[in-house]
Amino acid sequence: MMINLIVNEFAALTNILPTPILATATESADATMVLTSVLLSLVVIYLASKLGGEISRYFDLPPVLGELVGGVIVGVSAFHLIVFPETGAAASDSVLMTILQGIGGLNPESAESVFAAQSEVISVLAELGVIILLFEIGLESDLRELQKVGYQAAIVAVVGVAVPFAAGTIGLMLIFGMPAIPAIFAGAALTATSIGITSKVLSELGHLKSKEGQIIVGAAVIDDVLGIIVLAVVASLAKTGEIDFLNVVYLIVSATVFLLGAIFLGKFFNKSFIAIADKLQTRGNLVIPALVFAFSMAFIANAIHLEAILGAFAAGLVLDETDKRKELDQQVIPIADILVPIFFVTVGAKADLGVLNPAIAENREGLVIAAFLIVVAIIGKVITGWAVFNQPQINRLAIGIGMIPRGEVGLVFAGIGSASGVLSKPLEAAIIIMVILTTFLAPPLLRWAFKGDEEAIEQADLAES
Incomplete structure (x- = not known):
């Protein structure tokens, strides 16, 4: 799906789609304005990313949190510089498009066309960013260590999916009297874990290769697979009122075979x-074959209806075993520095904090439901740390907190639920609030959890000395 989108956008930008040979001057101008708007958007995104990251680092917080906040500031919640059609925005809502209309003299129809194309290009770049991020995380992970905690990670993932799903669904039906299908959809949104956000924070804190970090990453990968299956189930339930068991079995088998087969x-x-x-003797003799492999794995995963990021992560795990891992890791970092910030800023930009405004009547009911969902979302993931057994010295709180952020995965659930008409406005707002708060709370909480662990180790060392 993502590959098709890239091809379509490239074709649109270079005018190679089946169109008349002599394109009109307006079409040429529109194509030029798409490129102009993309470049201006990237300027805003990089500035927001870097300023946010630096400010966050100054306050001793994970830079990824600053990138998310930077996205919120330039996004639909504040300055409306970076907005997207899927959030309900139009070209007239985008400050950048207003500027470009003044520069290029675009009419309203052309502005909408340019806005849609620009948004799709930025979204594709963001998807590439998260693919590169997961490839980099795979390279930084130790497959042998990950295999050692595999069964622990699986238990954490299953508990982290089952508990919030059951608690959310049953609670919404019993406490709020909600119909079964909307309650199931909201419960499913609680199961997600954003592996991109969690792994980035773990890497920044230097705990990615710790036992806790490996359990969290492994559980997040399994959680993502389970999330895909849950999403398939609730999506079919929303469309037909029935569950397609064959599709569920297919997803389970294909995900298992893909991950184990790749390794x-x-x-x-x-x-x-x-x-x-x-x-190979030319520049890029190491990083280009590596990216070909990573993108191929991402493509295969996408083609069999899994997430592309799972393929990229598997590719990173495979290449982590090569003798050139450290050299490859160093060469991937600059690419990640270019693409990954686009992902985090766009996640923040799409977060509409307007749903937190109690002055709007329909938000009030959503806020009450959101409070319930947030409690379930946090407790349902934090308890996963206590699902780990035979590990007396492990930081169980850090493992639980690491599973909290829903990020873009939770927004996907909300988006599909909204598009299917299953979710009411208050319930949709409640899910969005839950996603936003869990995404922003997790990074500082994870740092706090590991900081306590480090202080305990320092005190133990002092006691021994």
Whole structure:
């Protein structure tokens, strides 16, 4: 799906779609304005990302939190510089499009066309950003260590899906008298975990390769697979009122075979990869084959109806076993520095904090439901740390907190529910509020949880000395 979108956008920008050979001057001008608007959007995104990250670092908070806040400031909640049609925005809502209309003299119809194309390009770049992020996380992860905690991660993931789903669904039906299908949809939105946000924070804190970090990342990957299955179930339920069991079985089997098969075949692929990289003599002899492999894995995952990020993560795990891992990791970092901020800023930009305004009547009911969902969302994930067994010295609180952020995954649930007409406005607002708060609370809470762990270690060392 993402590949098709890239091809379509590239075709649109270069006028190679089946159109008359002599394009009109207006069409040419529109194509030029799409590029102009994308470039201006990237300027805003990078400035928001860097300023937010630096301010966050100054206050000893994870930079990713600053990038998210920067996105909120330039997005639909504040300055309306970066807005997207899926949030209900039009070209007239975008300050950047207003500026470009003044510069390029676009009529309203052309402005809407440019706005839609620009938004799609930025969204594709954001998707590429999260793919590169998960590839980088895979490279930084230790497959052998991940295998050691695999069963622990699986238990954490299952508990982290089952508890919030059951508590959310039953609570909404019993406490708020909500019909079954909307309650199930909202409960499903509580199951998600944003592996992109959690893994980025773990990497920044230097805990990605710790036992806690490996359990969190492993559980988040499994959680993502389970989330895809849950989403497939509730989406079919919303459309037909029935569950397509064959589709559920297919997703379970394909996800399992894909992940295990990728890791198994990777043992044989590593030697071939190194041999190819050593024979290439031009620039990029290592990083280009690595990206070809990562994008191929992401494509295969997408083609079999899994998430592209799972393919990228699996590719990183495979290449982590090669002798050139450290060199490759260093070469991927600049690419990540370019693309990953686009992902985090756009996540923040799409977060509409207007749903928190109690002055709007329909928000009040949503706020009450949101309070319930937030409690379930946090407790339902925090308790997963206590699902880990035979690990007496492990930081269970950090594991639970690491599973809290819903991020873009939760927004996908809300978007599909809204599009299907299953969710009422108050329930949709409540889900969005839950997603926003869990996304923003997790980074500082995770730092706090690990800080307490580090202080305990320092005190133990002092006691021994």
